[in-house]
Amino acid sequence: MAPTPKPAHFTLDKAIRSNILALQPYRCARDDYDEGILLDANENALGHALPPPTTNPDEGAFDDLSLHRYPSPLHLDLKQQICAFRNVPSPTNIFLGVGSDEAIDLLFRIACIPGKDRVLVCPPTYGMYSVCAQINDVEVVKLNLDVEGGAFRPKVDEINATLSAAAKSPNPIKLTFLCSPGNPTGTSIPLDDIRAVLANPDYTGLVIVDEAYVDFGPEGSSAIRLLVEEGWSNLVVLQTLSKGFGLAAIRLGLAFSSPEIIQVLNNIKAPYNISTPTAALAKRALSPSGLTLFRANLSTLIANRSTLSTALLALPSILQILGAPHANFVLAQVGGKDGKPDNVKAQKVYEKMAREDKVVVRFRGNEVGCEACLRITVGTKEECEAVVEKLAKLLEE
Ligand SMILES: Cc1ncc(COP(=O)(O)O)c(C=O)c1O
Known part of the structure:
Protein backbone atom coordinates (compact mmCIF):
# COMPACT_ATOMS: atom_id res chain seq x y z
CA MET A 1 0.00 0.00 0.00
CA ALA A 2 1.28 3.47 -0.86
CA PRO A 3 2.27 5.50 2.25
CA THR A 4 0.15 8.51 3.23
CA PRO A 5 1.91 11.50 1.63
CA LYS A 6 3.68 13.83 4.02
CA PRO A 7 4.21 16.50 5.13
CA ALA A 8 0.51 17.44 5.31
CA HIS A 9 1.21 21.13 4.64
CA PHE A 10 2.88 20.43 1.26
CA THR A 11 0.89 21.33 -1.85
CA LEU A 12 2.08 21.71 -5.44
CA ASP A 13 0.60 25.17 -5.88
CA LYS A 14 2.85 26.52 -3.12
CA ALA A 15 5.99 24.84 -4.45
CA ILE A 16 5.61 25.24 -8.24
CA ARG A 17 5.28 28.48 -10.21
CA SER A 18 1.69 29.11 -11.32
CA ASN A 19 2.61 29.61 -15.01
CA ILE A 20 4.25 26.18 -14.96
CA LEU A 21 1.22 24.53 -13.35
CA ALA A 22 -0.99 26.20 -15.98
CA LEU A 23 1.28 25.11 -18.87
CA GLN A 24 -0.31 23.48 -21.93
CA PRO A 25 2.62 21.20 -22.80
CA TYR A 26 3.78 20.69 -26.39
CA ARG A 27 1.65 17.96 -27.96
CA CYS A 28 2.44 15.94 -31.02
CA ALA A 29 0.49 13.34 -32.99
CA ARG A 30 2.89 10.78 -31.44
CA ASP A 31 1.20 11.38 -28.07
CA ASP A 32 -1.86 9.64 -29.57
CA TYR A 33 -0.51 7.41 -32.35
CA ASP A 34 2.97 5.96 -32.50
CA GLU A 35 2.94 2.98 -34.82
CA GLY A 36 2.67 2.30 -38.50
CA ILE A 37 3.69 4.68 -41.27
CA LEU A 38 4.76 7.80 -39.41
CA LEU A 39 4.38 10.89 -41.61
CA ASP A 40 3.48 13.27 -38.79
CA ALA A 41 6.72 14.72 -37.40
CA ASN A 42 8.66 15.79 -40.51
CA GLU A 43 11.45 13.35 -39.82
CA ASN A 44 13.68 12.17 -42.64
CA ALA A 45 11.85 9.16 -44.05
CA LEU A 46 15.00 7.81 -45.69
CA GLY A 47 16.72 7.44 -42.34
CA HIS A 48 19.98 8.99 -41.26
CA ALA A 49 22.73 9.91 -43.69
CA LEU A 50 25.53 8.16 -41.80
CA PRO A 51 28.05 6.27 -43.92
CA PRO A 52 29.16 2.80 -42.74
CA PRO A 53 31.68 2.69 -39.86
CA THR A 54 35.23 3.80 -40.62
CA THR A 55 38.61 3.72 -38.91
CA ASN A 56 39.74 6.96 -40.57
CA PRO A 57 39.70 9.78 -37.96
CA ASP A 58 39.17 12.37 -40.74
CA GLU A 59 35.97 10.59 -41.68
CA GLY A 60 34.70 10.68 -38.09
CA ALA A 61 35.84 7.29 -36.75
CA PHE A 62 34.36 6.62 -33.34
CA ASP A 63 35.78 3.40 -32.00
CA ASP A 64 37.20 5.06 -28.88
CA LEU A 65 34.83 7.69 -27.57
CA SER A 66 36.42 7.83 -24.07
CA LEU A 67 32.96 7.50 -22.60
CA HIS A 68 34.38 7.60 -19.06
CA ARG A 69 35.29 11.28 -19.67
CA SER A 287 32.34 14.06 -43.24
CA PRO A 288 32.76 14.06 -47.04
CA SER A 289 31.12 10.65 -47.43
CA GLY A 290 28.33 11.67 -45.01
CA LEU A 291 27.61 14.80 -47.03
CA THR A 292 27.45 12.77 -50.25
CA LEU A 293 24.75 10.57 -48.70
CA PHE A 294 22.97 13.60 -47.25
CA ARG A 295 22.76 15.25 -50.69
CA ALA A 296 21.54 12.04 -52.34
CA ASN A 297 18.79 11.65 -49.72
CA LEU A 298 17.73 15.27 -50.16
CA SER A 299 17.33 14.81 -53.93
CA THR A 300 15.25 11.67 -53.38
CA LEU A 301 12.97 13.40 -50.87
CA ILE A 302 12.58 16.47 -53.08
CA ALA A 303 11.56 14.21 -55.99
CA ASN A 304 9.16 12.30 -53.70
CA ARG A 305 7.67 15.61 -52.57
CA SER A 306 6.66 16.53 -56.07
CA THR A 307 5.30 13.02 -56.84
CA LEU A 308 3.32 13.10 -53.58
CA SER A 309 1.86 16.55 -54.32
CA THR A 310 0.82 15.53 -57.84
CA ALA A 311 -0.81 12.33 -56.56
CA LEU A 312 -2.66 14.20 -53.78
CA LEU A 313 -3.93 16.85 -56.18
CA ALA A 314 -5.34 14.11 -58.38
CA LEU A 315 -7.70 13.08 -55.54
CA PRO A 316 -11.11 14.73 -56.01
CA SER A 317 -11.35 15.74 -52.33
CA ILE A 318 -7.96 17.45 -52.14
CA LEU A 319 -8.68 21.07 -53.04
CA GLN A 320 -5.13 22.34 -53.10
CA ILE A 321 -1.65 22.06 -51.66
CA LEU A 322 -1.11 25.22 -49.64
CA GLY A 323 2.21 27.05 -49.45
CA ALA A 324 5.43 26.54 -51.36
CA PRO A 325 7.40 23.30 -51.77
CA HIS A 326 10.33 24.26 -49.54
CA ALA A 327 10.17 21.66 -46.72
CA ASN A 328 9.90 17.88 -46.31
CA PHE A 329 6.12 18.00 -45.91
CA VAL A 330 3.08 19.18 -47.79
CA LEU A 331 -0.06 20.88 -46.52
CA ALA A 332 -3.06 19.33 -48.27
CA GLN A 333 -6.52 20.93 -47.99
CA VAL A 334 -9.49 18.59 -47.75
CA GLY A 335 -12.80 19.52 -49.38
CA GLY A 336 -16.32 18.37 -48.59
CA LYS A 337 -19.19 17.47 -50.93
CA ASP A 338 -19.80 21.17 -51.65
CA GLY A 339 -16.20 21.60 -52.83
CA LYS A 340 -15.37 23.88 -49.87
CA PRO A 341 -12.72 23.23 -47.18
CA ASP A 342 -14.19 20.74 -44.68
CA ASN A 343 -12.42 20.81 -41.32
CA VAL A 344 -14.60 18.15 -39.71
CA LYS A 345 -13.95 15.73 -42.54
CA ALA A 346 -10.19 16.43 -42.45
CA GLN A 347 -10.03 15.69 -38.73
CA LYS A 348 -12.11 12.53 -39.05
CA VAL A 349 -9.95 11.24 -41.89
CA TYR A 350 -6.78 12.01 -39.88
CA GLU A 351 -8.05 10.07 -36.87
CA LYS A 352 -9.44 7.13 -38.83
CA MET A 353 -6.30 6.77 -40.93
CA ALA A 354 -4.08 6.76 -37.81
CA ARG A 355 -6.31 4.38 -35.84
CA GLU A 356 -7.35 1.90 -38.47
CA ASP A 357 -4.75 2.11 -41.23
CA LYS A 358 -1.80 3.00 -38.98
CA VAL A 359 -0.80 5.85 -41.27
CA VAL A 360 -0.13 8.89 -39.09
CA VAL A 361 -0.12 12.42 -40.52
CA ARG A 362 -0.86 15.68 -38.68
CA PHE A 363 -4.20 17.51 -38.60
CA ARG A 364 -3.47 21.24 -38.81
CA GLY A 365 -7.01 22.46 -39.53
CA ASN A 366 -7.18 24.55 -36.37
CA GLU A 367 -4.21 26.73 -37.37
CA VAL A 368 -4.72 30.14 -38.97
CA GLY A 369 -4.91 29.88 -42.77
CA CYS A 370 -4.81 26.07 -42.68
CA GLU A 371 -8.52 25.24 -42.59
CA ALA A 372 -9.15 21.55 -43.33
CA CYS A 373 -5.43 20.90 -43.82
CA LEU A 374 -3.44 17.75 -43.24
CA ARG A 375 0.30 18.16 -42.96
CA ILE A 376 1.92 15.12 -44.53
CA THR A 377 5.65 14.41 -44.19
CA VAL A 378 7.26 13.33 -47.44
CA GLY A 379 8.00 9.65 -46.99
CA THR A 380 9.76 6.95 -48.99
CA LYS A 381 8.19 6.17 -52.39
CA GLU A 382 6.24 3.29 -50.77
CA GLU A 383 5.08 5.44 -47.83
CA CYS A 384 3.89 8.18 -50.18
CA GLU A 385 1.96 5.64 -52.24
CA ALA A 386 0.44 4.17 -49.08
CA VAL A 387 -0.78 7.52 -47.72
CA VAL A 388 -2.31 8.49 -51.08
CA GLU A 389 -4.04 5.12 -51.35
CA LYS A 390 -5.50 5.33 -47.82
CA LEU A 391 -6.58 8.93 -48.30
CA ALA A 392 -8.22 8.10 -51.63
CA LYS A 393 -10.34 5.50 -49.86
CA LEU A 394 -11.18 7.47 -46.70
CA LEU A 395 -11.89 10.80 -48.40
CA GLU A 396 -14.51 9.33 -50.69
CA GLU A 397 -16.29 7.27 -47.98
C1 LIG B 1 10.30 24.82 -37.18
C2 LIG B 1 10.95 23.87 -36.25
N1 LIG B 1 11.93 24.32 -35.46
C3 LIG B 1 12.55 23.50 -34.59
C4 LIG B 1 12.18 22.18 -34.48
C5 LIG B 1 12.86 21.33 -33.45
O1 LIG B 1 14.01 20.80 -33.95
P1 LIG B 1 15.02 19.98 -33.04
O2 LIG B 1 14.78 18.55 -33.33
O3 LIG B 1 16.36 20.45 -33.52
O4 LIG B 1 14.78 20.34 -31.61
C6 LIG B 1 11.15 21.66 -35.27
C7 LIG B 1 10.75 20.26 -35.14
O5 LIG B 1 9.82 19.75 -35.72
C8 LIG B 1 10.52 22.53 -36.18
O6 LIG B 1 9.51 22.12 -36.95
Whole structure:
Protein backbone atom coordinates (compact mmCIF):
# COMPACT_ATOMS: atom_id res chain seq x y z
CA MET A 1 0.00 0.00 0.00
CA ALA A 2 1.28 3.47 -0.86
CA PRO A 3 2.27 5.50 2.25
CA THR A 4 0.15 8.51 3.23
CA PRO A 5 1.91 11.50 1.63
CA LYS A 6 3.68 13.83 4.02
CA PRO A 7 4.21 16.50 5.13
CA ALA A 8 0.51 17.44 5.31
CA HIS A 9 1.21 21.13 4.64
CA PHE A 10 2.88 20.43 1.26
CA THR A 11 0.89 21.33 -1.85
CA LEU A 12 2.08 21.71 -5.44
CA ASP A 13 0.60 25.17 -5.88
CA LYS A 14 2.85 26.52 -3.12
CA ALA A 15 5.99 24.84 -4.45
CA ILE A 16 5.61 25.24 -8.24
CA ARG A 17 5.28 28.48 -10.21
CA SER A 18 1.69 29.11 -11.32
CA ASN A 19 2.61 29.61 -15.01
CA ILE A 20 4.25 26.18 -14.96
CA LEU A 21 1.22 24.53 -13.35
CA ALA A 22 -0.99 26.20 -15.98
CA LEU A 23 1.28 25.11 -18.87
CA GLN A 24 -0.31 23.48 -21.93
CA PRO A 25 2.62 21.20 -22.80
CA TYR A 26 3.78 20.69 -26.39
CA ARG A 27 1.65 17.96 -27.96
CA CYS A 28 2.44 15.94 -31.02
CA ALA A 29 0.49 13.34 -32.99
CA ARG A 30 2.89 10.78 -31.44
CA ASP A 31 1.20 11.38 -28.07
CA ASP A 32 -1.86 9.64 -29.57
CA TYR A 33 -0.51 7.41 -32.35
CA ASP A 34 2.97 5.96 -32.50
CA GLU A 35 2.94 2.98 -34.82
CA GLY A 36 2.67 2.30 -38.50
CA ILE A 37 3.69 4.68 -41.27
CA LEU A 38 4.76 7.80 -39.41
CA LEU A 39 4.38 10.89 -41.61
CA ASP A 40 3.48 13.27 -38.79
CA ALA A 41 6.72 14.72 -37.40
CA ASN A 42 8.66 15.79 -40.51
CA GLU A 43 11.45 13.35 -39.82
CA ASN A 44 13.68 12.17 -42.64
CA ALA A 45 11.85 9.16 -44.05
CA LEU A 46 15.00 7.81 -45.69
CA GLY A 47 16.72 7.44 -42.34
CA HIS A 48 19.98 8.99 -41.26
CA ALA A 49 22.73 9.91 -43.69
CA LEU A 50 25.53 8.16 -41.80
CA PRO A 51 28.05 6.27 -43.92
CA PRO A 52 29.16 2.80 -42.74
CA PRO A 53 31.68 2.69 -39.86
CA THR A 54 35.23 3.80 -40.62
CA THR A 55 38.61 3.72 -38.91
CA ASN A 56 39.74 6.96 -40.57
CA PRO A 57 39.70 9.78 -37.96
CA ASP A 58 39.17 12.37 -40.74
CA GLU A 59 35.97 10.59 -41.68
CA GLY A 60 34.70 10.68 -38.09
CA ALA A 61 35.84 7.29 -36.75
CA PHE A 62 34.36 6.62 -33.34
CA ASP A 63 35.78 3.40 -32.00
CA ASP A 64 37.20 5.06 -28.88
CA LEU A 65 34.83 7.69 -27.57
CA SER A 66 36.42 7.83 -24.07
CA LEU A 67 32.96 7.50 -22.60
CA HIS A 68 34.38 7.60 -19.06
CA ARG A 69 35.29 11.28 -19.67
CA TYR A 70 32.90 14.21 -19.78
CA PRO A 71 32.33 15.46 -23.32
CA SER A 72 34.04 18.53 -24.69
CA PRO A 73 32.24 21.64 -23.41
CA LEU A 74 32.45 23.37 -26.81
CA HIS A 75 33.16 20.71 -29.48
CA LEU A 76 35.41 23.01 -31.51
CA ASP A 77 36.33 20.33 -34.08
CA LEU A 78 32.67 19.67 -34.86
CA LYS A 79 32.06 23.42 -35.11
CA GLN A 80 34.96 23.69 -37.61
CA GLN A 81 33.22 21.13 -39.81
CA ILE A 82 29.95 23.07 -39.55
CA CYS A 83 31.81 26.28 -40.51
CA ALA A 84 33.12 24.63 -43.68
CA PHE A 85 29.70 23.19 -44.54
CA ARG A 86 27.68 26.38 -43.97
CA ASN A 87 30.34 28.93 -44.99
CA VAL A 88 30.53 30.46 -41.55
CA PRO A 89 33.84 32.17 -40.61
CA SER A 90 34.47 30.89 -37.10
CA PRO A 91 33.33 28.42 -34.42
CA THR A 92 32.68 31.53 -32.32
CA ASN A 93 29.62 32.08 -34.55
CA ILE A 94 28.11 28.70 -33.56
CA PHE A 95 26.21 27.46 -30.52
CA LEU A 96 25.35 23.77 -30.19
CA GLY A 97 22.15 22.83 -28.39
CA VAL A 98 20.23 19.70 -27.47
CA GLY A 99 18.08 20.15 -30.57
CA SER A 100 17.11 23.61 -31.72
CA ASP A 101 14.47 23.36 -29.01
CA GLU A 102 17.20 23.93 -26.40
CA ALA A 103 18.47 26.99 -28.29
CA ILE A 104 14.92 28.40 -28.41
CA ASP A 105 14.56 28.02 -24.64
CA LEU A 106 17.97 29.57 -23.95
CA LEU A 107 17.14 32.56 -26.16
CA PHE A 108 14.14 33.28 -23.94
CA ARG A 109 16.33 32.99 -20.89
CA ILE A 110 19.04 35.34 -22.17
CA ALA A 111 16.67 37.98 -23.56
CA CYS A 112 13.35 38.10 -21.70
CA ILE A 113 12.58 39.32 -18.22
CA PRO A 114 9.76 37.01 -16.98
CA GLY A 115 6.44 38.73 -16.37
CA LYS A 116 7.57 41.85 -18.27
CA ASP A 117 9.07 41.34 -21.73
CA ARG A 118 7.20 39.94 -24.71
CA VAL A 119 8.00 38.02 -27.91
CA LEU A 120 6.45 38.15 -31.38
CA VAL A 121 5.47 35.10 -33.44
CA CYS A 122 3.75 34.85 -36.84
CA PRO A 123 1.09 32.10 -36.90
CA PRO A 124 0.66 29.59 -38.30
CA THR A 125 4.01 28.61 -36.89
CA TYR A 126 5.99 26.13 -34.79
CA GLY A 127 4.31 25.54 -31.43
CA MET A 128 7.42 25.48 -29.25
CA TYR A 129 7.90 29.27 -29.35
CA SER A 130 4.67 29.72 -27.39
CA VAL A 131 5.32 26.75 -25.08
CA CYS A 132 8.77 28.15 -24.20
CA ALA A 133 7.22 31.57 -23.70
CA GLN A 134 4.77 30.20 -21.16
CA ILE A 135 7.48 28.24 -19.37
CA ASN A 136 9.51 31.44 -19.11
CA ASP A 137 6.45 33.52 -18.11
CA VAL A 138 6.69 35.67 -21.23
CA GLU A 139 3.70 37.03 -23.15
CA VAL A 140 3.35 36.18 -26.84
CA VAL A 141 2.24 38.78 -29.39
CA LYS A 142 0.75 37.02 -32.43
CA LEU A 143 0.82 38.68 -35.84
CA ASN A 144 -0.53 36.26 -38.40
CA LEU A 145 1.28 35.68 -41.66
CA ASP A 146 -0.52 36.89 -44.75
CA VAL A 147 -2.31 33.60 -45.41
CA GLU A 148 -4.31 34.78 -48.45
CA GLY A 149 -4.18 32.05 -51.11
CA GLY A 150 -1.53 30.20 -49.10
CA ALA A 151 0.98 33.06 -49.49
CA PHE A 152 2.25 32.55 -45.93
CA ARG A 153 4.36 35.70 -45.98
CA PRO A 154 5.09 37.90 -42.95
CA LYS A 155 3.32 41.27 -42.93
CA VAL A 156 6.52 43.18 -42.48
CA ASP A 157 4.96 46.65 -42.12
CA GLU A 158 2.63 45.42 -39.36
CA ILE A 159 5.49 43.59 -37.65
CA ASN A 160 7.63 46.71 -37.67
CA ALA A 161 4.79 48.94 -36.46
CA THR A 162 4.15 46.49 -33.60
CA LEU A 163 7.85 46.30 -32.70
CA SER A 164 8.17 50.09 -32.75
CA ALA A 165 5.09 50.60 -30.57
CA ALA A 166 6.27 47.92 -28.13
CA ALA A 167 9.67 49.60 -27.84
CA LYS A 168 7.95 52.62 -26.28
CA SER A 169 5.83 50.51 -23.92
CA PRO A 170 6.78 49.09 -20.49
CA ASN A 171 6.62 45.59 -22.06
CA PRO A 172 9.07 45.59 -24.98
CA ILE A 173 9.30 42.77 -27.48
CA LYS A 174 12.68 41.06 -27.12
CA LEU A 175 12.49 38.16 -29.59
CA THR A 176 10.85 38.04 -33.03
CA PHE A 177 10.48 34.51 -34.44
CA LEU A 178 10.41 34.01 -38.22
CA CYS A 179 10.22 30.38 -39.30
CA SER A 180 11.71 29.87 -42.77
CA PRO A 181 10.74 27.55 -44.39
CA GLY A 182 7.75 27.70 -42.07
CA ASN A 183 6.16 24.86 -40.17
CA PRO A 184 3.38 24.12 -41.14
CA THR A 185 3.52 26.48 -44.13
CA GLY A 186 6.48 24.88 -45.95
CA THR A 187 7.27 28.32 -47.32
CA SER A 188 10.55 30.25 -47.17
CA ILE A 189 10.54 33.88 -46.13
CA PRO A 190 12.21 36.25 -48.65
CA LEU A 191 15.51 37.57 -47.27
CA ASP A 192 14.31 41.14 -47.94
CA ASP A 193 11.45 40.63 -45.47
CA ILE A 194 13.96 39.51 -42.84
CA ARG A 195 16.25 42.46 -43.63
CA ALA A 196 13.34 44.86 -43.19
CA VAL A 197 12.72 43.61 -39.63
CA LEU A 198 16.45 43.54 -38.77
CA ALA A 199 16.71 47.16 -39.90
CA ASN A 200 13.83 48.50 -37.76
CA PRO A 201 15.57 51.38 -35.94
CA ASP A 202 13.22 51.19 -32.92
CA TYR A 203 13.67 47.46 -32.30
CA THR A 204 16.48 46.58 -29.91
CA GLY A 205 15.66 42.86 -29.57
CA LEU A 206 16.77 39.79 -31.55
CA VAL A 207 15.34 38.40 -34.78
CA ILE A 208 15.33 34.60 -34.72
CA VAL A 209 15.12 32.88 -38.11
CA ASP A 210 14.28 29.21 -37.56
CA GLU A 211 15.62 27.26 -40.54
CA ALA A 212 14.92 23.69 -39.40
CA TYR A 213 13.83 22.77 -42.97
CA VAL A 214 16.30 24.92 -44.92
CA ASP A 215 17.96 21.94 -46.64
CA PHE A 216 14.73 21.19 -48.51
CA GLY A 217 14.32 24.80 -49.70
CA PRO A 218 15.75 26.74 -52.60
CA GLU A 219 19.51 27.17 -52.85
CA GLY A 220 20.68 30.46 -51.33
CA SER A 221 17.58 30.99 -49.16
CA SER A 222 19.39 30.74 -45.81
CA ALA A 223 19.60 33.86 -43.67
CA ILE A 224 23.15 32.86 -42.66
CA ARG A 225 24.21 35.14 -45.52
CA LEU A 226 22.73 38.11 -43.68
CA LEU A 227 24.93 37.30 -40.71
CA VAL A 228 28.15 36.45 -42.54
CA GLU A 229 28.12 38.76 -45.56
CA GLU A 230 26.03 41.66 -44.26
CA GLY A 231 26.94 41.64 -40.57
CA TRP A 232 23.49 41.91 -38.89
CA SER A 233 24.39 41.47 -35.23
CA ASN A 234 20.75 41.27 -34.05
CA LEU A 235 20.18 38.05 -36.03
CA VAL A 236 20.15 34.47 -34.74
CA VAL A 237 19.68 31.65 -37.28
CA LEU A 238 18.59 28.25 -35.97
CA GLN A 239 19.25 25.01 -37.81
CA THR A 240 19.15 21.35 -36.83
CA LEU A 241 20.48 17.91 -37.78
CA SER A 242 17.00 16.47 -37.11
CA LYS A 243 15.53 16.98 -40.58
CA GLY A 244 17.79 17.06 -43.66
CA PHE A 245 20.41 14.87 -41.96
CA GLY A 246 17.83 12.48 -40.53
CA LEU A 247 19.40 12.58 -37.08
CA ALA A 248 16.45 13.60 -34.90
CA ALA A 249 17.44 11.02 -32.27
CA ILE A 250 20.88 12.48 -31.57
CA ARG A 251 19.39 15.88 -30.61
CA LEU A 252 21.72 18.41 -32.18
CA GLY A 253 20.58 21.93 -32.92
CA LEU A 254 22.70 24.83 -34.15
CA ALA A 255 22.42 28.55 -33.52
CA PHE A 256 24.44 30.93 -35.72
CA SER A 257 24.98 34.49 -34.54
CA SER A 258 27.58 37.08 -33.63
CA PRO A 259 30.42 35.88 -31.36
CA GLU A 260 29.01 38.10 -28.58
CA ILE A 261 25.57 36.45 -28.59
CA ILE A 262 27.05 32.96 -28.98
CA GLN A 263 29.25 33.68 -25.95
CA VAL A 264 26.18 34.58 -23.87
CA LEU A 265 24.42 31.35 -24.92
CA ASN A 266 27.54 29.34 -24.06
CA ASN A 267 27.75 31.06 -20.70
CA ILE A 268 24.29 29.88 -19.62
CA LYS A 269 24.11 26.40 -21.13
CA ALA A 270 24.65 23.29 -19.00
CA PRO A 271 28.41 22.61 -18.98
CA TYR A 272 28.35 19.41 -21.09
CA ASN A 273 25.07 19.73 -22.95
CA ILE A 274 26.20 17.88 -26.10
CA SER A 275 27.20 14.27 -25.46
CA THR A 276 30.31 12.68 -26.97
CA PRO A 277 28.26 10.12 -28.97
CA THR A 278 26.09 12.93 -30.39
CA ALA A 279 29.14 14.95 -31.43
CA ALA A 280 30.81 11.87 -32.97
CA LEU A 281 27.70 11.00 -35.00
CA ALA A 282 27.39 14.61 -36.16
CA LYS A 283 31.04 14.65 -37.26
CA ARG A 284 30.47 11.47 -39.21
CA ALA A 285 27.38 12.98 -40.86
CA LEU A 286 29.41 16.07 -41.84
CA SER A 287 32.34 14.06 -43.24
CA PRO A 288 32.76 14.06 -47.04
CA SER A 289 31.12 10.65 -47.43
CA GLY A 290 28.33 11.67 -45.01
CA LEU A 291 27.61 14.80 -47.03
CA THR A 292 27.45 12.77 -50.25
CA LEU A 293 24.75 10.57 -48.70
CA PHE A 294 22.97 13.60 -47.25
CA ARG A 295 22.76 15.25 -50.69
CA ALA A 296 21.54 12.04 -52.34
CA ASN A 297 18.79 11.65 -49.72
CA LEU A 298 17.73 15.27 -50.16
CA SER A 299 17.33 14.81 -53.93
CA THR A 300 15.25 11.67 -53.38
CA LEU A 301 12.97 13.40 -50.87
CA ILE A 302 12.58 16.47 -53.08
CA ALA A 303 11.56 14.21 -55.99
CA ASN A 304 9.16 12.30 -53.70
CA ARG A 305 7.67 15.61 -52.57
CA SER A 306 6.66 16.53 -56.07
CA THR A 307 5.30 13.02 -56.84
CA LEU A 308 3.32 13.10 -53.58
CA SER A 309 1.86 16.55 -54.32
CA THR A 310 0.82 15.53 -57.84
CA ALA A 311 -0.81 12.33 -56.56
CA LEU A 312 -2.66 14.20 -53.78
CA LEU A 313 -3.93 16.85 -56.18
CA ALA A 314 -5.34 14.11 -58.38
CA LEU A 315 -7.70 13.08 -55.54
CA PRO A 316 -11.11 14.73 -56.01
CA SER A 317 -11.35 15.74 -52.33
CA ILE A 318 -7.96 17.45 -52.14
CA LEU A 319 -8.68 21.07 -53.04
CA GLN A 320 -5.13 22.34 -53.10
CA ILE A 321 -1.65 22.06 -51.66
CA LEU A 322 -1.11 25.22 -49.64
CA GLY A 323 2.21 27.05 -49.45
CA ALA A 324 5.43 26.54 -51.36
CA PRO A 325 7.40 23.30 -51.77
CA HIS A 326 10.33 24.26 -49.54
CA ALA A 327 10.17 21.66 -46.72
CA ASN A 328 9.90 17.88 -46.31
CA PHE A 329 6.12 18.00 -45.91
CA VAL A 330 3.08 19.18 -47.79
CA LEU A 331 -0.06 20.88 -46.52
CA ALA A 332 -3.06 19.33 -48.27
CA GLN A 333 -6.52 20.93 -47.99
CA VAL A 334 -9.49 18.59 -47.75
CA GLY A 335 -12.80 19.52 -49.38
CA GLY A 336 -16.32 18.37 -48.59
CA LYS A 337 -19.19 17.47 -50.93
CA ASP A 338 -19.80 21.17 -51.65
CA GLY A 339 -16.20 21.60 -52.83
CA LYS A 340 -15.37 23.88 -49.87
CA PRO A 341 -12.72 23.23 -47.18
CA ASP A 342 -14.19 20.74 -44.68
CA ASN A 343 -12.42 20.81 -41.32
CA VAL A 344 -14.60 18.15 -39.71
CA LYS A 345 -13.95 15.73 -42.54
CA ALA A 346 -10.19 16.43 -42.45
CA GLN A 347 -10.03 15.69 -38.73
CA LYS A 348 -12.11 12.53 -39.05
CA VAL A 349 -9.95 11.24 -41.89
CA TYR A 350 -6.78 12.01 -39.88
CA GLU A 351 -8.05 10.07 -36.87
CA LYS A 352 -9.44 7.13 -38.83
CA MET A 353 -6.30 6.77 -40.93
CA ALA A 354 -4.08 6.76 -37.81
CA ARG A 355 -6.31 4.38 -35.84
CA GLU A 356 -7.35 1.90 -38.47
CA ASP A 357 -4.75 2.11 -41.23
CA LYS A 358 -1.80 3.00 -38.98
CA VAL A 359 -0.80 5.85 -41.27
CA VAL A 360 -0.13 8.89 -39.09
CA VAL A 361 -0.12 12.42 -40.52
CA ARG A 362 -0.86 15.68 -38.68
CA PHE A 363 -4.20 17.51 -38.60
CA ARG A 364 -3.47 21.24 -38.81
CA GLY A 365 -7.01 22.46 -39.53
CA ASN A 366 -7.18 24.55 -36.37
CA GLU A 367 -4.21 26.73 -37.37
CA VAL A 368 -4.72 30.14 -38.97
CA GLY A 369 -4.91 29.88 -42.77
CA CYS A 370 -4.81 26.07 -42.68
CA GLU A 371 -8.52 25.24 -42.59
CA ALA A 372 -9.15 21.55 -43.33
CA CYS A 373 -5.43 20.90 -43.82
CA LEU A 374 -3.44 17.75 -43.24
CA ARG A 375 0.30 18.16 -42.96
CA ILE A 376 1.92 15.12 -44.53
CA THR A 377 5.65 14.41 -44.19
CA VAL A 378 7.26 13.33 -47.44
CA GLY A 379 8.00 9.65 -46.99
CA THR A 380 9.76 6.95 -48.99
CA LYS A 381 8.19 6.17 -52.39
CA GLU A 382 6.24 3.29 -50.77
CA GLU A 383 5.08 5.44 -47.83
CA CYS A 384 3.89 8.18 -50.18
CA GLU A 385 1.96 5.64 -52.24
CA ALA A 386 0.44 4.17 -49.08
CA VAL A 387 -0.78 7.52 -47.72
CA VAL A 388 -2.31 8.49 -51.08
CA GLU A 389 -4.04 5.12 -51.35
CA LYS A 390 -5.50 5.33 -47.82
CA LEU A 391 -6.58 8.93 -48.30
CA ALA A 392 -8.22 8.10 -51.63
CA LYS A 393 -10.34 5.50 -49.86
CA LEU A 394 -11.18 7.47 -46.70
CA LEU A 395 -11.89 10.80 -48.40
CA GLU A 396 -14.51 9.33 -50.69
CA GLU A 397 -16.29 7.27 -47.98
C1 LIG B 1 10.30 24.82 -37.18
C2 LIG B 1 10.95 23.87 -36.25
N1 LIG B 1 11.93 24.32 -35.46
C3 LIG B 1 12.55 23.50 -34.59
C4 LIG B 1 12.18 22.18 -34.48
C5 LIG B 1 12.86 21.33 -33.45
O1 LIG B 1 14.01 20.80 -33.95
P1 LIG B 1 15.02 19.98 -33.04
O2 LIG B 1 14.78 18.55 -33.33
O3 LIG B 1 16.36 20.45 -33.52
O4 LIG B 1 14.78 20.34 -31.61
C6 LIG B 1 11.15 21.66 -35.27
C7 LIG B 1 10.75 20.26 -35.14
O5 LIG B 1 9.82 19.75 -35.72
C8 LIG B 1 10.52 22.53 -36.18
O6 LIG B 1 9.51 22.12 -36.95
